[in-house]
Amino acid sequence: MIAGLIINPIAGMGGRVALKGTDGVVEEAVKRGARPIAEDLTRLFLHELSHYGESQGIRFMTGPDGLGESVLKDFDFRYDVIRHREVGYREVMGVKLPDTRAEDTEELARRMKGDVDILVFAGGDGTARDVFKAVGGELPILGIPTGVKMFSGIFAASPENAARLLVEFLLGNARLVERDVMDLDENAFRHDEVRPRHYGKVLTPYTELLLQGAKEPTKTDEAEDIEATIEALADELEDGVYFLGAGSTIKRLKDMLGIDGTLLGVDIVEVRNGKARLLVRDAAEGDLLRFVNKRPKVIVTVIGGLNFLFGRGNQQFSAEVLRNIPKENIIVVAAPSKVRDGFIRVYTGDSEVDEKLRGYIKVRVSPWMERMVKVV
Template sequence: MVQCSRVVKVGFIVNPIAGMGGRVGLKGTDGEAYKTALERGAEPVSPRRAVEFLNHVSSKCFEIYSAPGIMGADEVSESVHRDRLAMIVGSTRKGASTTREDTVRIAGEMKRLVDILVFVGGDGTARDIHEAVDGELPVLGVPSGVKMYSSVFAVNPRAAAELLVRFINGETVIEEREVVDVDEHAFRLDRVSLRIYGYVKTPVYHGLLQSSKSVYAGMDEELNKEAIAEYIVETMEHGTPYILGPGSTVKAVCSKLGVSCTLLGVDVVLNGGVVVKDAWEKHLLEILDTYGTAKLVVTPIGGQGFLFGRGNQQLSPRVLSLIGRSNVIVVATESKIRQLKELLIDTGDPAVDKMLEGYYKVVVGYGRYRVVKAVSYV
C-alpha cells in the first residue's frame, strides 16, 4: 500500500472545445469559429488529451477537485484515476454549451479548495484561468489548443503528468510564467498580434515545460529568409507538390515563386503555382491521394522549438504519416536556430511522434545546414 506524506488537492478543468479548429484550418476555436469547426467535421481534442494526461499520472498521493461534466468530471470517470475524484466543483447550465464564464467562475471557486489547478486547453483558456486565479495558487496547462504560445504549458500531456507527479513529490520550483495570446480574428487574417496578459505561478522541472514564442525581425533576418527561399525554390522537384507550413520563413518561398500564399496557414504549391491556399487536413489528404507523395517544408516556432503540434495542426498525424519523415524539409534562420537546443514534436499521436524523431538537416541559408535533433516526450 502506498504511503503518502501528504495528499495534494488537484483542481481539474477541461475546455472541451479547445483545439477543434486546428485540423480544419481555423487557427483557433474562439467565438463563431467553433460552429464553423463543427460544419467542417472537426472532432473534440481536449477530452482525449485530458484522459491521456490523467492516465499517465503515476502517483496515488492526490485527489481531484473537478469541474462538472465535459469540463472535467467525465474525463476523470474515463481515466484510471476515477477513484481519486473527491469533489465536483461548480455547475454549468443543463443542456447548454460551456462558456469561458464557466471556466472563470469554477476556477475562482477552486482556488480556495486546491493546492494546484491543472487545466486542459489553449492560450484562451490560460487567460481565463489567469483572470480567475490571480496568482493565488500554482497553475499547470495541459496543451490542447491550436497556438499555445504561453509558457504555462507542459510539452505534451505525458510531460504534464510527470510534472504533476514531481509537484506532488515536492521536486519542482515555482516560477511566474507568461500567459500570452493572439487576436484570433487578426490571426485568421494573417496578422500576428501577440500580447502578454499576465503571469501565473507554475511548477517547473527541467525539460517538461515549453517556453514562450519569440519573434525575430530585422534586415539580416529578412535577407536570411530570402536566401533560404531561393535555395528551396531552386531545388524543388518538378511534378511534386510542396506543402508549405505556417510562418514567414517558409512563406518567403511563395514570394520567391511570385505567388500569393497565407502567412499563418498551410498552402500547397506545384510546379511554381499554388494548387491549394489555406489548406486543412481534408485538402492535404486529397493532395496525397492524388499525387501519392509530397514534400513538406516547415519551420520551428521561435523560442519554443515546436516543429509539429503548435499552430500547424492541419498537419495531422494521418497527414504526417503519409508524407513520411524523409520528405520533411526543415528551414530556420540562423538567429532562430541558435536559440534552440532541440526541436519538439507533439502531434497527438505517440507513434507518429516517434516516427518523426531524429536528426534533421535544417536549411539555414543558401545551401547551408545545421543538424538539429527532434524529440518528443514519451
C-alpha cells in the same frame, strides 16, 4: 496534494480544419468536420499520471460533466466536483458538445483558489487567459496542451509530459518559474494578422524538456540571412507538389514563388518548370490527405521559443497526414536562433508517427549550411 482540473471541452477543434482557433467558430469547425479532442487528450494525461504510484497522493477538484467530471470518472483518482451550475449539452450537426463558456472556467478557477495547490487546465491560450483572469499569479498553473496556438509559456510539451511534470511538482523536484500568459486576436489571426497581447505572468512548475517556452519572434538581425536562405531554397525546388507550412519564414518562400499564400495557414503548391501554382490556399487536414498520394514534400519552420515543428499552430499536419510523408520529404528551414537549444519538438498524439519523426533532422539555417538537430 490537491490539484484543480478544468477542461475546456471545445479547445483545439479549429486546428485540423484550418480555423486557427475555436473561439466563436464552433459551428463552422463542426461543419468542416471537426470533432472534440480536449477530453481525449485529458485522458492521455490522466492515463499517464495513473502509471505513477505517487499519483495516489493527488486529490482533484474539478468542474461538472464536460468541465472535468466526465473524464475523471473513468479513472481511480479521488476527486470532488464543484457544481457551480447545471451543465447541459447541445447538438451541432449531430456532434454532442457540453454547453460551456469562458465564464465557467473563470468561476471554477475562482472557487478553487485557496483550496488547491496547483491548477491544471486543458485548453489553449484562450483558456489560459480565462484562468489567469480568475486567479492571477496567486497559485501555480499548468496547461495540458489541447488548443491550437498555445503560445503561452505555461503548457507542458504534451499531455503525457503534463502528467510527469505534475508528479515532479508533487515530489518537490520541479522548481516554480515565472512564465508569460499570451493570447492572439483569433479573428485577426484567421485573416493573417498577428495581434499578440501579453496578459501577465504566472508561476508554473518547470523541469527541463517537459515544459515548453513562450512564443518568440525571429530576431531582426537574422532577417537578411533568412531572406537569402529562402531565395536559395526557392531556386532549388524540384518539380512536384509541396505542402508549405505557416509562419513568416515560409511566407517569404510563398511570396518568392509568386503565389497568394497565407501567413498563418498551410498552402498546397505545385511546381513545374520553375513556376509555382497554388492548388489549395489555407488547406485543412482533409485537403492535405487528398494530395498525399502525389508524394508531396513538406516545407516548415520551427516556432521560436516553443521549439515546435509539428503540434503547435499547424495541426493540419495531423498524424494521419504525416504517416504518409517520408521523413526525408520534410524540409525544415529556420533562423539559427530557433534551433540554438539543440532540439526541436513534435507531438501529433500518435506515438508511432512521433517516433518516426524523432531522431535527427536537417535544418537549413543559411543558404549554404544545414544543421543536424535532434527531434524529441
